[in-house]
Amino acid sequence: xxxxxxxxxEQLREKMPENLAREIDIFETxxxxxxxxxxxxxxxxxxxxxxxxxxxxYDNGQRNDGRKVQQLNFPSGRLTKGPNTxxxxxxxxxxxxxxGGLNAVQLETxxxxxxxxxxxxxxxxxxxxxxxxxxxxxxxxxxxxxLAAANITTREACGNSVxxxxxxxxxxxxxxxxxxxxxxARALSRFLLGHPDCQNFGRKFKPAFSGCSQHACGLTxxxxxxxxxxxxxxxxxxxxxxxxxxxxxxGLGAVPYxxxxxxxxxxxxELLPLxxxxxxxxxxxxxxxxxxxxxxxxxxxxxxxEKFRELVFxxxxxxxxxxxxxxxxxxALESAEAPSRSPGDLxxxxxxxxxxRGKEKFNNWLKCNTRPQRQPGYVTVTVALPLxxxxxxxxxxxxxxxxxxxxxxxxxxxxxxxxxxxxSKTDLPExxxxxxxxxxxxxxxxxxxxxxxxxxxxxxxxxxxxSRGLAAELRKRVSEKSFQSDEAVQKLHIKISxxxxxxxxHHVADLGFxxxxxxxxxxxxxxxxxxxxxxxxxxxxxxxxxxxxxxxxNIPQVVSRLTDRFVSDxxxxxxxxxFIKRSGKTALKTMLEDLTRPASGDRSFFxxxxxxREYSLGDMGVGECAGEVVSPLDFGLARAERELFEAQLExxxxxxxxxxKRALAAMITAAKALVQLENPNIGDDHDRIVSxxxxxxxxxQKFFDPFAGGKFANxxxxxYATSAQSHTSESSRYxxxxxxxxxxxxxxxxxxxETPVTV
Amino acid sequence: xxxxxxxxxxxMMEELSVEFQHINVKLLLHEPEPVDLEAIVPIFHSWIQDxxxxxxxxxxxxxxxxxxxxxxxxxxxxxxxxxxxTDDRLxxxxxxxxxxxxxxxxxxxxxxxxxxxxxxxxxxxPALQGKLRFNGRDIEIFINDRLIAPNCSDSLNxxxxxLRKLLAKLLAGQSYSFAYExxxxxxxxxxxxxxxxxxxxxxxxxxxxxxxxxxx
Ligand code: SF4
Numbered sequence: 001x002x003x004x005x006x007x008x009x010e011q012l013r014e015k016m017p018e019n020l021a022r023e024i025d026i027f028e029t030x031x032x033x034x035x036x037x038x039x040x041x042x043x044x045x046x047x048x049x050x051x052x053x054x055x056x057x058y059d060n061g062q063r064n065d066g067r068k069v070q071q072l073n074f075p076s077g078r079l080t081k082g083p084n085t086x087x088x089x090x091x092x093x094x095x096x097x098x099x100g101g102l103n104a105v106q107l108e109t110x111x112x113x114x115x116x117x118x119x120x121x122x123x124x125x126x127x128x129x130x131x132x133x134x135x136x137x138x139x140x141x142x143x144x145x146x147l148a149a150a151n152i153t154t155r156e157a158c159g160n161s162v163x164x165x166x167x168x169x170x171x172x173x174x175x176x177x178x179x180x181x182x183x184x185a186r187a188l189s190r191f192l193l194g195h196p197d198c199q200n201f202g203r204k205f206k207p208a209f210s211g212c213s214q215h216a217c218g219l220t221x222x223x224x225x226x227x228x229x230x231x232x233x234x235x236x237x238x239x240x241x242x243x244x245x246x247x248x249x250x251g252l253g254a255v256p257y258x259x260x261x262x263x264x265x266x267x268x269x270e271l272l273p274l275x276x277x278x279x280x281x282x283x284x285x286x287x288x289x290x291x292x293x294x295x296x297x298x299x300x301x302x303x304x305x306e307k308f309r310e311l312v313f314x315x316x317x318x319x320x321x322x323x324x325x326x327x328x329x330x331x332a333l334e335s336a337e338a339p340s341r342s343p344g345d346l347x348x349x350x351x352x353x354x355x356x357r358g359k360e361k362f363n364n365w366l367k368c369n370t371r372p373q374r375q376p377g378y379v380t381v382t383v384a385l386p387l388x389x390x391x392x393x394x395x396x397x398x399x400x401x402x403x404x405x406x407x408x409x410x411x412x413x414x415x416x417x418x419x420x421x422x423x424s425k426t427d428l429p430e431x432x433x434x435x436x437x438x439x440x441x442x443x444x445x446x447x448x449x450x451x452x453x454x455x456x457x458x459x460x461x462x463x464x465x466x467s468r469g470l471a472a473e474l475r476k477r478v479s480e481k482s483f484q485s486d487e488a489v490q491k492l493h494i495k496i497s498x499x500x501x502x503x504x505x506h507h508v509a510d511l512g513f514x515x516x517x518x519x520x521x522x523x524x525x526x527x528x529x530x531x532x533x534x535x536x537x538x539x540x541x542x543x544x545x546x547x548x549x550x551x552x553x554n555i556p557q558v559v560s561r562l563t564d565r566f567v568s569d570x571x572x573x574x575x576x577x578x579f580i581k582r583s584g585k586t587a588l589k590t591m592l593e594d595l596t597r598p599a600s601g602d603r604s605f606f607x608x609x610x611x612x613r614e615y616s617l618g619d620m621g622v623g624e625c626a627g628e629v630v631s632p633l634d635f636g637l638a639r640a641e642r643e644l645f646e647a648q649l650e651x652x653x654x655x656x657x658x659x660x661k662r663a664l665a666a667m668i669t670a671a672k673a674l675v676q677l678e679n680p681n682i683g684d685d686h687d688r689i690v691s692x693x694x695x696x697x698x699x700x701q702k703f704f705d706p707f708a709g710g711k712f713a714n715x716x717x718x719x720y721a722t723s724a725q726s727h728t729s730e731s732s733r734y735x736x737x738x739x740x741x742x743x744x745x746x747x748x749x750x751x752x753x754e755t756p757v758t759v
Numbered sequence: 760x761x762x763x764x765x766x767x768x769x770x771m772m773e774e775l776s777v778e779f780q781h782i783n784v785k786l787l788l789h790e791p792e793p794v795d796l797e798a799i800v801p802i803f804h805s806w807i808q809d810x811x812x813x814x815x816x817x818x819x820x821x822x823x824x825x826x827x828x829x830x831x832x833x834x835x836x837x838x839x840x841x842x843x844x845t846d847d848r849l850x851x852x853x854x855x856x857x858x859x860x861x862x863x864x865x866x867x868x869x870x871x872x873x874x875x876x877x878x879x880x881x882x883x884x885p886a887l888q889g890k891l892r893f894n895g896r897d898i899e900i901f902i903n904d905r906l907i908a909p910n911c912s913d914s915l916n917x918x919x920x921x922l923r924k925l926l927a928k929l930l931a932g933q934s935y936s937f938a939y940e941x942x943x944x945x946x947x948x949x950x951x952x953x954x955x956x957x958x959x960x961x962x963x964x965x966x967x968x969x970x971x972x973x974x975x
Contacts, residue, residue: 001856001857001858002780002781002858002904003778003780003781003858003904003907004904004905004906004907007906007907008906011906057818058817058818063807063817063818065804065807065808066804066808067808068808070807070810072815072817072836073815074815074836075836088836090817090818090834108944111944112905112944115903115946116781116903116904116905119820119829119832119834119839119841120822120828120829120832120845121820121822121825121828121829133820134818134820134834134839136856386824386825387824389822389824389825389828390825391822391825391827391828391829391845393827393845393846393945394825394826394827394828396942396944396945438826438827439825439826439827440826458820459820472821472823472824475824476824610797610800610821611800611804611819612800612801612804613804
């Protein structure tokens with residue numbers, strides 16, 4: 001695609017690490033083979049995914065333009081880069097940044113790539129990666145070469161592999177940490193990259209490090225492998241030793257799982273071998289066929305943590321010694337970050353241009369975006385990126401800034417921002433001026449306005465609602481009154497996912513939203529499920545529960561109503577999470593009830609934020625039309641929703657067993673509503689409903705989600721098959737989430753079907 | 760014996776010359792009051808509905824939330840169009856992504872023509888009520904490929920030579936001035952200011968219609 005595509009390889013030959021260069025050559029050959037039809041499309045898809053080269057929305061070669069479905073007639077015709085994925089369709093390139101650590105040259109490289117291969121924007125993700133969108137696959141080998149020359153790899157950024165190893169962006173400078181986890185994160189990342197024991201996973205595997213357990217910077221609770229720095233006294237020597245609390249089997253996804261404690265103390269020299277043993281056990285025993293149960297969390301759920309631990313320690317004993325277990329850590333320890341400027345104090349007299357308004361902005365920025373380091377005289381500055389986006393010019397300016405004020409280093413954060421560490425307090429006014437001059441001086445990092453969102457329907461194939469569109473709208477509204485609002489409200493977190501897959505981490509937000517669709521008056525309407533009371537602190541240790549689905553266009557009102565109510569009704573010192581808990585679901589649902597319906601006659605509800613096209617699921621639906629009518633199916637699904645709501649209330653009261661029973665009943669109600677479309681006389685016998693649901697909707701794949709396949713139907717089948725078993729609070733909680741997803745899927749299925757209606 | 764040194768020199772120059780691809784043209788807009796970039800989103804969607812360009816138009820990406828960024832981008836297969844706000848200068852930008860056949864001059868003309876036609880369309884969009892129009896005298900041209908055209912004096916000289924030919928036609932012999940991007944990390948580019956105001960229609964007329972084989 002690019003005129004220079006033939007030239008980069010030669011140009012960069014000497015500059016790339018040999019292993020990365022070889023890897024990229026192999027990928028280029030695979031591209032050539034695929035083009036000649038000598039490599040199967042499925043195989044090719046996995047191979048490109050393992051290089052971080054992802055598909056993007058509309059890559060099946062068609063797009064609903066709001067009036068009709070357009071066939072996208074690409075020049076490469078029917079050539080595909082994966083099943084149903086057109087060769088020429090723009091894709092996404094994910095770039096791994098271990099522990100979020102970057103230098104100035106790397107920032108400049110990403111800037112060049114964003115400009116030359118993408119649309120001028122680099123996007124920072126919730127896992128400290130970069131993503132470039134609208135990239136043509138023919139350009140990816142050279143894009144990768146240019147990264148490799150800057151010592152960055154995209155290898156295993158996607159696919160069933162070890163993903164980016166994330167870590168607190170404040171590691172090494174944080175006042176609360178036990179010790180700096182950065183070298184260990186880097187060593188683990190290097191050790192597991194391309195490791196033979198990590199090539200046969202059924203799904204992805206995400207590791208994360210945190211320097212402490214009380215803050216959320218590392219979010220270890222929602223990772224497959226979570227490591228929290230800790231110290232303990234050696235009982236024999238009396239000396240203090242460092243190590244890690246090791247957690248396993250966390251994960252967000254459709255049904256979030258909290259990671260379980262694997263070991264309360266893993267010494268540093270055991271970190272890599274134990275991770276390797278875990279990888280082996282996961283590769284050997286993890287599910288391979290059913291993707292929906294292939295994450296480590298399911299293996300641990302099936303085996304139990306005790307058995308899993310036993311298998312891992314058994315495996316550990318078998319591992320042949322590998323000198324890299326300690327070498328990599330020792331090497332990483334050698335390159336600790338240091339300041340380039342002397343420590344200092346904020347100058348007493350700060351002159352900020354733009355008068356009082358400028359001064360106020362600066363003070364807000366100081367308050368929100370700076371954080372004292374444990375090294376006196378230094379602070380870490382957060383650069384807030386709106387929706388995680390940054391332009392090529394801003395990246396170059398940031399490179400200049402880090403050259404000027406630090407030893408050329410910076411980190412990306414899980415809140416889709418950057419952290420500049422080791423800033424002398426004396427330099428703060430100058431640094432602020434430099435950032436502000438290029439549009440990076442906005443205050444509000446970690447505040448209500450700092451909204452995280454996944455790509456959603458903008459570019460993600462799985463997106464149901466426009467998470468970025470909503471985030472942009474909320475940002476606009478919130479920032480207008482942000483600093484006038486109550487202090488407790490300013491600190492709330494809003495996180496948005498375009499679908500149940502949770503890439504926007506909505507489960508750990510105070511106010512979380514994930515995209516769902518509902519049918520209103522015969523039309524598909526974009527909605528968000530409101531998820532309240534998740535906890536961001538303590539490494540994301542507690543997940544919110546869905547309350548009610550609200551049309552996308554009403555979500556800003558949901559936010560203002562809930563925050564206003566929090567300000568007026570909260571008790572002294574009460575957190576938002578506690579306020580939500582105290583309010584209870586019934587009251588919350590009642591509070592939002594009127595917002596679950598679109599404003600009468602307002603057509604804007606039938607399109608999503610930032611997208612004027614009439615909303616349609618999967619971009620494949622034809623315009624739907626019907627009168628003001630309600631089908632029995634809609635009634636049935638509403639009934640299922642209500643039953644589930646009651647189940648959630650029971651769960652809240654601690655009646656886990658009863659809640660689980662009712663959640664299953666809600667699923668059966670939804671299944672029955674669908675079966676009734678084809679067999680109005682189905683009756684109430686559960687065996688019959690489940691069996692007919694299977695034959696009519698599962699076997700025929702009518703219920704299949706376009707991307708998740710039969711996953712949600714399996715929730716029903718599994719729950720029904722094990723209905724005689726008793727439930728713990730934890731398993732009941734999972735079942736409630738699964739029931740919600742099953743009912744959401746029933747709504748989606750109903751949207752896809754040509755439903756007969758009764759007036 | 761005939762002296763062919765001039766011929767040899769020009770042949771050598773030809774061989775050494777940069778093949779300019781991935782040409783970007785940005786036509787700066789008159790902006791009496793700040794423009795709400797969101798208003799452009801439905802317009803670009805309607806361009807996709809009607810496939811108004813010879814390029815295959817695919818999607819719209821909105822970056823209005825980013826300061827001095829690409830604004831709203833109409834993603835195409837062969838080229839992107841955007842209401843670009845880079846450097847806080849609002850303009851209609853054409854970014855040629857696919858490689859083009861022909862001579863450098865043909866490629867520059869084609870990029871310029873595509874940009875002008877898109878701008879003309881935008882100027883006539885009823886929803887904008889004439890709020891967006893060419894400022895009459897500022898354009899920017901970049902080469903979006905650092906390897907074939909690094910931002911150095913050699914490639915700048917060659918770019919300037921090509922642009923002089925292009926501008927002679929575009930401005931029908933009227934005067935203009937060049938300004939350059941001094942940061943070598945940025946794309947090779949030139950800012951051109953005309954000696955007098957032109958309308959979009961003037962410029963379209965001057966650049967002329969596409970050669971027959973370019974019309975799809
Ligand atoms: S949450 Fe859904 S829409 Fe968002 S990026 Fe993940 S899969 Fe895509």
